[in-house]
Amino acid sequence: MSASCATPAPGASLPGSLLYDAAALRAIEAAALAHAGEATALMQRAGQAGWRTLLSHWPQARRIVVVCGPGNNGGDGYVLATQALASGCDAVVVRLEPHAPRTEPSRAMCAAFEAASGRIEAFGGALPPADILVDALFGIGLSRAPDHATAALIDAINAAGVPVLALDTPSGLSGDRGSADGAAVRATRTLQFLAPQLGLQTGDGPDHAGALSLDVLGVDAHCFEAAQAQARRIDAQDLAHWLQPRPRNAHKGSHGRVLCIGGDHGTGGAVMLAAGAALRAGAGLVEVATQGVHIAPLLARWPEAMVRRTDNVSAFAGALDAADVIALGPGLGQGSWGHALFDETLDAASAADTPLVLDADALNLLAARPRGLPAGAVLTPHPGEAARLLETDTATVQHDRPDAVRALAARWNAVVVLKGAGTLVCAPGGLPWLIAAGNPGMATGGMGDVLTGVIAALRAQGLDAEHAAACGALLHAVAGDRAARTAGERGLLPGDLIDVLRACANPEPHP
Numbered sequence: 001m002s003a004s005c006a007t008p009a010p011g012a013s014l015p016g017s018l019l020y021d022a023a024a025l026r027a028i029e030a031a032a033l034a035h036a037g038e039a040t041a042l043m044q045r046a047g048q049a050g051w052r053t054l055l056s057h058w059p060q061a062r063r064i065v066v067v068c069g070p071g072n073n074g075g076d077g078y079v080l081a082t083q084a085l086a087s088g089c090d091a092v093v094v095r096l097e098p099h100a101p102r103t104e105p106s107r108a109m110c111a112a113f114e115a116a117s118g119r120i121e122a123f124g125g126a127l128p129p130a131d132i133l134v135d136a137l138f139g140i141g142l143s144r145a146p147d148h149a150t151a152a153l154i155d156a157i158n159a160a161g162v163p164v165l166a167l168d169t170p171s172g173l174s175g176d177r178g179s180a181d182g183a184a185v186r187a188t189r190t191l192q193f194l195a196p197q198l199g200l201q202t203g204d205g206p207d208h209a210g211a212l213s214l215d216v217l218g219v220d221a222h223c224f225e226a227a228q229a230q231a232r233r234i235d236a237q238d239l240a241h242w243l244q245p246r247p248r249n250a251h252k253g254s255h256g257r258v259l260c261i262g263g264d265h266g267t268g269g270a271v272m273l274a275a276g277a278a279l280r281a282g283a284g285l286v287e288v289a290t291q292g293v294h295i296a297p298l299l300a301r302w303p304e305a306m307v308r309r310t311d312n313v314s315a316f317a318g319a320l321d322a323a324d325v326i327a328l329g330p331g332l333g334q335g336s337w338g339h340a341l342f343d344e345t346l347d348a349a350s351a352a353d354t355p356l357v358l359d360a361d362a363l364n365l366l367a368a369r370p371r372g373l374p375a376g377a378v379l380t381p382h383p384g385e386a387a388r389l390l391e392t393d394t395a396t397v398q399h400d401r402p403d404a405v406r407a408l409a410a411r412w413n414a415v416v417v418l419k420g421a422g423t424l425v426c427a428p429g430g431l432p433w434l435i436a437a438g439n440p441g442m443a444t445g446g447m448g449d450v451l452t453g454v455i456a457a458l459r460a461q462g463l464d465a466e467h468a469a470a471c472g473a474l475l476h477a478v479a480g481d482r483a484a485r486t487a488g489e490r491g492l493l494p495g496d497l498i499d500v501l502r503a504c505a506n507p508e509p510h511p
């Protein structure tokens with residue numbers, strides 16, 4: 001195979017930044033306390049950072065209502081409320097009766113607030129009038145679903161119709177998993193402390209966390225060495241890491257040959273989308289094996305593609321042999337035609353060690369008839385397909401997306417792209433990648449087919465399976481964002497992404 005995109009050498013620096021879970025944050029906190037001493041000092045810094053964030057985003061706010069919980073997250077809230085009072089604002093703390101402070105530092109911060117004549121109100125079903133609400137109910141110490149009374153308080157925050165600034169975590173959301181077991185605050189902005197949490201950026205995380213800020217609370221960089229990262233976050237800036245300018249001496253053979261297989265009767269568009277995306281993402285040659293009826297429309301749209309009619313399987317054996325990468329699944333269906341192509345393709349790819357990208361019905365067929373995959377296969381399930389591949393249900397996958405993607409990669413010994421808000425990409429035993437791009441306009445039929453073509457094209461251009469999947473999911477999401485910028489998210493079509501793929505696949509090189 002060719003190499004017009006290069007996988008970084010082992011040991012080379014990787015793009016992006018690290019994301020953590022609560023256990024890692026506790027480890028950072030412990031390291032920080034071992035050096036900086038007082039827990040109250042960190043809490044002071046957290047509350048002050050909260051106040052600075054509030055002032056910079058809502059400088060006009062005068063009536064500030066801080067909802068405090070029983071732990072140290074509540075302690076941060078008392079510090080913020082005390083700062084607000086000192087700045088001449090009207091600051092009120094609201095809490096549930098059982099949520100009086102339970103930790104030493106939060107008791108001290110509550111006492112300081114009261115000593116500054118701060119007012120504490122018990123929540124009786126309605127919140128006082130406010131210009132902004134501060135959510136200091138629970139942070140990383142959330143240990144169970146909120147009970148009835150707490151859920152009523154969270155509902156009141158969400159119904160208040162004013163901006164909500166969450167401290168550390170939107171209360172009720174798991175910052176580890178990106179899901180909530182019950183009521184959860186929907187914040188306008190979340191100020192994270194010490195290090196960013198993975199759960200705020202995948203699944204339900206983005207809808208609950210809103211915009212994200214981070215304050216490292218002045219903690220020394222070496223304290224982060226104690227923490228085990230949970231994911232590596234990449235965004236549009238990171239595309240240039242993989243998509244560097246091509247060598248001037250390149251030829252079409254340098255960029256690999258992709259074979260897209262799929263498109264049973266009624267779903268021919270899927271394989272056309274995959275093929276078009278593979279072309280626009282830079283594959284040197286794209287061949288399509290599909291039902292004969294789709295060939296004319298396919299060539300009308302993509303005359304650059306080569307086509308193979310596969311009314312019977314033996315008709316495309318030569319294409320299987322010639323391919324550098326095979327993308328199997330878009331529009332494949334689960335009928336006898338799809339079954340036969342699935343078996344034939346997996347047999348051929350296993351015998352020749354040809355890289356595979358499996359999507360859609362190829363994943364459903366795989367789940368129904370499990371078999372080993374050739375090394376370096378990429379699977380691109382949405383949560384429903386992921387559930388079938390894990391023999392569970394979609395809700396269980398979405399309840400803990402980081403766990404699901406790791407389990408899928410281990411179960412199938414393949415690189416897995418778990419699609420949806422905050423797409424996660426994981427190689428067996430590896431650190432997942434979090435794709436910090438994409439938008440709900442992409443929740444339209446056919447978007448996944450485009451992703452399949454993009455990943456296959458990058459694989460054909462020389463990236464290894466993990467990097468082709470990570471870079472491909474990122475490129476696809478960045479194209480989705482670029483296409484949405486022109487006319488909005490609603491009505492965004494897979495073809496709109498293909499139209500902008502080329503512009504996104506040629507980023508300015510980093511200086």
Ligand SMILES: NC(=O)C1=CN([C@@H]2O[C@H](COP(=O)(O)OP(=O)(O)OC[C@H]3O[C@@H](n4cnc5c(N)ncnc54)[C@H](O)[C@@H]3O)[C@@H](O)[C@H]2O)[C@@H](O)CC1
Pocket residue numbers: 025026028029030042043044046069070071072073074075076102103137138139140141142143144145146147150167168169193194
């Ligand atoms: N990690 C750090 O270094 C720092 C932590 N700070 C703050 O401290 C927070 C963590 O503090 P804690 O460990 O005290 O945890 P939290 O304040 O997040 O919550 C734990 C408390 O809430 C209770 N609780 C948990 N789930 C509940 C539920 N569903 N219903 C009712 N009660 C529930 C627990 O029993 C415990 O009393 C962080 O999120 C952050 O806001 C900051 O003060 C500064 C530094």
Ligand SMILES: Nc1ncnc2c1ncn2[C@@H]1O[C@H](COP(=O)(O)OP(=O)(O)O)[C@@H](O)[C@H]1O
Pocket residue numbers: 360381382419420421422423437438439440441442443444445446447448449450451476
């Ligand atoms: N809310 C969202 N935020 C970001 N990306 C999304 C969102 N919804 C869908 N997408 C992306 O759009 C694509 C949809 O793929 P898929 O569900 O397989 O669609 P289809 O099977 O119709 O082609 C995936 O890449 C997914 O990550």
Ligand SMILES: [K+]
Pocket residue numbers: 073135136137138139166167168169170171
């Ligand atoms: K909170």
